[in-house]
Every structure is written in structure tokens, then in C-alpha cells.
Amino acid sequence: MNVLDLARAEIRALTPYSSARMEADGGRVLLNANESPWSPANEAGEGLNRYPDPQPAALVNRLAALYEVAPEQVLLGRGSDEAIDLLVRAFCRAGTDAVLVSPPTFGMYAVAAAVQGAAVVQAPLGDDFSLDVDGVLAALTQQVRLVFVCTPNNPSGAPAAPAALAHLAQALRGRALLVVDEAYVEFADTASASALIAGNDHVAVLRTLSKAHALAGARVGVLLAAAPVITLLRRILAPYPLPAASIAAALAATDAAALVETRRRIAVLREQREWLRGELAALPEVVAVLPSAANFLCVRWRDAAAIYAQLRRAGIVVRDVTRYRGLADCLRVSVGTPAENRAVLAALRNVEVAA
Ligand SMILES: *Cc1c(COP(=O)(O)O)cnc(C)c1O
Secondary structure (H helix, E strand, O other), X not given: XXXXXXXXXXXXXXXXXXXXXXXXXXXXXXXXXXXXXXXXHHHOOOXXXXXXXXXXXXXXXXXXXXXXXXXXXEEEEOHHHHHHHHHHHHHOOOOOOEEEEOOOXXXXXXXXXXXXXXXXXXXXXXXXOOOOHHXXXXXXXXXXXXXXXXXXXXXXXXXXXXXXXXHHHHHHOOOOEEEEEOOOHHHOOOOOHHHHHHHXXXXXEEEEOOOOOOOHHHOOEEEEOOHHHHHHHHOOOOOOOOOHHHHHHHHHHOOHHHHHHHHHHHXXXXXXXXXXXHHHHOOOOEEEEOOOOOOEEEEEEOOHHHHHHHHHHOOOOOEEOOOOOOOOOEEEEEOOOHHHHHHHHHHHHOOOOOO
């Protein structure tokens, strides 16, 4: 079975929009896109009068090298959120098909499914928040087109075991696309699942520049998958997904010197994560700090609401994750700078922090 047999027939059949920018290669006088012939007034941005390249080769090649895949296995979009949306729209027929998620996990998979009119099948993580491959396979129905696995998982923090992912990929062949969301993998010890793509055209991996590469504001996300899947999704991708300024920022933030600095920062965050884990675990208000391979810690408290309010009074905002399955007493704390992490502990130790 070809992976595209899992996709919606009408998406395979549609004639994609052909943007003016795609036809402009080699042109000297560009009069085909109704653009302004002048850069914007007030020096607002040299060259911004032109539509951006839909999939700029320089950035595609840069990220293919960074993520160790071929350029034709890369799709650039507006954050991983766009890739999630495209996958659901391309593979799930409204009112018929479904996605499978393992709660507690990232909410966007279910939201994208709801927008598309696809059902959401749940196969919860295990009691220790590890991926339950047998549970996923038991919950799998004929309708499930996409199986989302977030590793390290947001909001709980633990990674899926590589062997479990490989097993799942094997079991899903011909049945569903396995989508591995690796938004936080840079902070983990586990290798990327992108190595699975070579032998499995039904495996897709989500990467993002939003977290480790400090570019959340630029909105650059990457889908890695077999070339036919990338080609399929390009048919329904917005004509010009990436703003020119975001393309420039992504290139600057991933050159050799930037990657050296990013790796140094990742090392600092990992070290701070372990330090913060130890300090938090020693506090009487803390019930447990969940294992995390990401840049955050999910913490169980005796009274999560009171702690949330106490931190808020000190001007510190953490994430209330009490609505998630199995996390009713938890707050998720991003690891910040060393000074920010010390401020969290100071606010927790001093119950009478001034408002
Ligand atoms: C933050 C995050 C992303 C990244 O989303 P972008 O749209 O690329 O900013 C993806 N998946 C998960 C689980 C996240 O927590």
C-alpha cells in the first residue's frame, strides 16, 4: 500500500494554485504578481514589496542538513501548528476519519481534528506517562488516519522510547501515518525519529525553530516526511506561508555560529532543568516533579491553585495544566535563565511575597 492511499482522494486530485512567485525564476522585470514596483515607504523593509519564495531553497537545504534528511523530505510552514493542520486536512475526511492521540498531550492535534470535522480517538499514556504502544494499537480503528506521538511529551515531559516508536511505526505500516512531534527533542538525550523516514514513507516528524532556536516569534515549523507526503501537502499549503523577515531570521539563527551558541544554551537549560528539579523536589509544597527531557518541568503540588496564585503575585506566570488527564494537581514551569529560575524558587520559599 502506498502512503498516499491513506490521503483524501479529493486532495490527491485537486489542481493546486500556482503562485506568481513560482513562475518568476530568472525573471529580471517582474510584472506578473501585481506587486508594488517600489520597496515599502519609510524604509519599512527593502525588498518587502515582493512576495516571498514559497519554499526558499537556502532554508530548505539548511534545515535538511540540520535534521539529516533530504531536501525533498522537508516542508516549511508557519510553525508546527500549520503542519499539523495540513496533515489533518490532507488525510482525514470530515465526518468519517479520525486521528489518534495519547493524552495528556499537546492540544493542537485534537483542535486541528475538530476544525476538520475528524474524530479523536484516545489511547492514554501509561501511569508513568510513557507511550503505551499496545494501548495505541488496541485503540486503533479503521477510521484512524493519523497517530500523533509527542516526544518529549508536552505537558508531562517524558520522551517515548526509540524502540517503542520503531515498533509503532512497524505496526502502523499501511494503516495510518505516524506523526512524531519533536518540538523539544533538542533538550532530550534521545535521537530524532527522522531516521525512521528512510524505510517508512508513513512516518512524519514535526520539528520547530520556536523552542531550542529561540524563534517562536518568527513562526517557522518544519515537517519531515517521505517526498510524496511533502508533495501532497504542498498542494494545500498557503501560497506564501513564510514571511520574508521570518525566512531571513531562520537563516541567521541556523548558521554555523548560531548553532554553536544554540548548543551552548541547550546545555545551560538542561543543567538548569536538573538543578531546578532538585530544588523543587525538596520543597514541602511539592508532591513530585515528573521526569522531563524537555525545557520545562511538570510539577505536582499539594495545592496547585494556591501556588499558581502565589507565583502570579510575584509576577511569575507558569502554565496551569490541571485540566489535563492525570495532571489535576500540576503546574508546568518552563526552565528560564538562571536568574528567572532563582526567582521562581525565591517566590515559592517566601510565602508572603509582596503583591
Ligand atoms: C511548542 C510546541 C510546538 C511548536 O509549535 P510552533 O507552531 O512550531 O511554534 C509543537 N508541538 C508541541 C508539542 C509544542 O509544545
